[in-house]
Amino acid sequence: MSIDAWDEIRTAYHVARLGTVSGAAEVLGVHHATVIRHIDSLEKRLGTKLFQRHARGYTATEAGQDLMQVAQATDDQFTQLASRLKGRGDSVTGELVVTSIESLSPLLSPALAEFQMANPGVTVRYVTGDRVFRLEYGEAHVAIRAGNAPNEPDNVVQRYATAQVALYASRSYLGDRALPIPEEELPQQKFVGYENMDSRAPFYRWMEDSVPRQNIVMRGSDGRSVKHAIRTGIGLGFMQSWEASQYDDLVQVVEPKSDWAAPLWLVTHVDLHRTAKVQAILAHLKAAAESWTLS
Amino acid sequence: MSIDAWDEIRTAYHVARLGTVSGAAEVLGVHHATVIRHIDSLEKRLGTKLFQRHARGYTATEAGQDLMQVAQATDDQFTQLASRLKGRGDSVTGELVVTSIESLSPLLSPALAEFQMANPGVTVRYVTGDRVFRLEYGEAHVAIRAGNAPNEPDNVVQRYATAQVALYASRSYLGDRALPIPEEELPQQKFVGYENMDSRAPFYRWMEDSVPRQNIVMRGSDGRSVKHAIRTGIGLGFMQSWEASQYDDLVQVVEPKSDWAAPLWLVTHVDLHRTAKVQAILAHLKAAAESWTLS
DNA sequence: ATCGTGATGTGCACTCATGAACAGAATTAT
DNA sequence: ATAATTCTGTTCATGAGTGCACATCACGAT
Numbered sequence: 001m002s003i004d005a006w007d008e009i010r011t012a013y014h015v016a017r018l019g020t021v022s023g024a025a026e027v028l029g030v031h032h033a034t035v036i037r038h039i040d041s042l043e044k045r046l047g048t049k050l051f052q053r054h055a056r057g058y059t060a061t062e063a064g065q066d067l068m069q070v071a072q073a074t075d076d077q078f079t080q081l082a083s084r085l086k087g088r089g090d091s092v093t094g095e096l097v098v099t100s101i102e103s104l105s106p107l108l109s110p111a112l113a114e115f116q117m118a119n120p121g122v123t124v125r126y127v128t129g130d131r132v133f134r135l136e137y138g139e140a141h142v143a144i145r146a147g148n149a150p151n152e153p154d155n156v157v158q159r160y161a162t163a164q165v166a167l168y169a170s171r172s173y174l175g176d177r178a179l180p181i182p183e184e185e186l187p188q189q190k191f192v193g194y195e196n197m198d199s200r201a202p203f204y205r206w207m208e209d210s211v212p213r214q215n216i217v218m219r220g221s222d223g224r225s226v227k228h229a230i231r232t233g234i235g236l237g238f239m240q241s242w243e244a245s246q247y248d249d250l251v252q253v254v255e256p257k258s259d260w261a262a263p264l265w266l267v268t269h270v271d272l273h274r275t276a277k278v279q280a281i282l283a284h285l286k287a288a289a290e291s292w293t294l295s
Numbered sequence: 296m297s298i299d300a301w302d303e304i305r306t307a308y309h310v311a312r313l314g315t316v317s318g319a320a321e322v323l324g325v326h327h328a329t330v331i332r333h334i335d336s337l338e339k340r341l342g343t344k345l346f347q348r349h350a351r352g353y354t355a356t357e358a359g360q361d362l363m364q365v366a367q368a369t370d371d372q373f374t375q376l377a378s379r380l381k382g383r384g385d386s387v388t389g390e391l392v393v394t395s396i397e398s399l400s401p402l403l404s405p406a407l408a409e410f411q412m413a414n415p416g417v418t419v420r421y422v423t424g425d426r427v428f429r430l431e432y433g434e435a436h437v438a439i440r441a442g443n444a445p446n447e448p449d450n451v452v453q454r455y456a457t458a459q460v461a462l463y464a465s466r467s468y469l470g471d472r473a474l475p476i477p478e479e480e481l482p483q484q485k486f487v488g489y490e491n492m493d494s495r496a497p498f499y500r501w502m503e504d505s506v507p508r509q510n511i512v513m514r515g516s517d518g519r520s521v522k523h524a525i526r527t528g529i530g531l532g533f534m535q536s537w538e539a540s541q542y543d544d545l546v547q548v549v550e551p552k553s554d555w556a557a558p559l560w561l562v563t564h565v566d567l568h569r570t571a572k573v574q575a576i577l578a579h580l581k582a583a584a585e586s587w588t589l590s
Numbered sequence: 591a592t593c594g595t596g597a598t599g600t601g602c603a604c605t606c607a608t609g610a611a612c613a614g615a616a617t618t619a620t
Numbered sequence: 621a622t623a624a625t626t627c628t629g630t631t632c633a634t635g636a637g638t639g640c641a642c643a644t645c646a647c648g649a650t
Contacts, residue, residue, distance in 0.1 A: 003373045006301035049566045052433035138347035
């Protein structure tokens, strides 16, 4: 039994507040006849007289005063809401959800942390996972995708950076082997792969095609386990160049092939792309990418 | 900077609550195209995207969820308001303002007190005064008027009772005079009158016409002072029979003339006459009048 | 693969709420 | 007293908002 004529309540509110139909009509920007009709309709709807009509104006009955108080509170809340929402569009506050495949985590995490430091009003949520988080369902504000250019409707995609990926091994695995390893000897090496290598990543496609299955001696389901396996010396494996360079015990075994390069894409939803919050994170991510290419 | 489209907020609220435009349209009883237009209009008005649109429905953004919470509270308050007002029309609660000329106070006060005892939910305000309290301004729910039948528009008037008025004097004034005093001797007596006797009361009109002005030795501005003056023995004066009968020292000096009788009228405003509260007080007042004629 | 279902989105005809004009009433000013 | 002002309230023409029909798309089941 809820009321389905909020505008009529709003009209009655201004009539009760000002005391006259004409005054309310002027404030509301409508004709006074409209105000009268709203009041009549609302009174019929509620089954109660809200106003005493006389030639000098409308005076609220008890019911009318009750309604005025409720509507007063409503008007205040709506006004606050409006200024909150208006501000939200132009300021960088609230939640900011970024998603990517898990393997980009070591690259993005520092940049996101920096962004949060620079914008204390925002709480960053960085969600990774195998399943693609869909922007059109509002699951994330911005996604970093790898591989071929995404082609989803209502998504604006920008070329981002190129993930430098190369084949690494630990010194304990290599021993005193000469580097680089000749390309024709690579298939005989032991490898560390990824659990579900049906991913679009081109370097994993190369591994599946070039390396005999029995030589992929371990598969990890996430980046950390793969990284640990390589450092332990189980075999060769792909890693982000940026991440691998942080570990002294890892060495690059061959010059990266050109088709291993995985292009990265910045993807946002059309509706959110214009907002200041999204623009801010995009600018920050691009700036962070500049520093990657330098190192 | 307040929002002037409450109905659109209501529409957006249901969309956010149900997740689909079609569902909201069904609940709201409008076409789904209308819902879409409301959302578009509201988003333009607020300058913020409230929903992520996709083929499976609308999911609320942060802004949309914020709006939903505010609107949820509003809906609750309006629902409570509606049930409150609906109930108020059928129950006898709240304020009840009764007005009359001051001289009827001794008659009405006991009846009003009884009414309040019988209806604890109501707070009775009994206002008396020389100035006529106007029902059309909402100053009172019911008025008891004396004299000629009131003829104001939008007022429903009912014949009530006849105020029994007679001429009284104290035993100290009369001494051992024989009663009743012959009518032709009355003008030579001393009298107690009323301050503003231009009132419509017929017995005061008789006094002005029949008694020489110098014999009206005192005039009171309210009923109590007139009563005290008569009891002190200053002269003859008009009193309500019902009130005078309570004082042993007062005696009726002549048989009441028929044209002294002042008819009483129950007056209510059209808008309030149908309400249960007004009907209750009217019934109670009529019942009280029954007991007067008995005594 | 194909069909079915349930959703959004858009152009067009129409209805209903709105606005303009006028009448009436009461209060205030001259 | 009379005029002027400021309200309410009603009638009628019009336009904005609504409903309808159809197109389109995504997902799921057969």
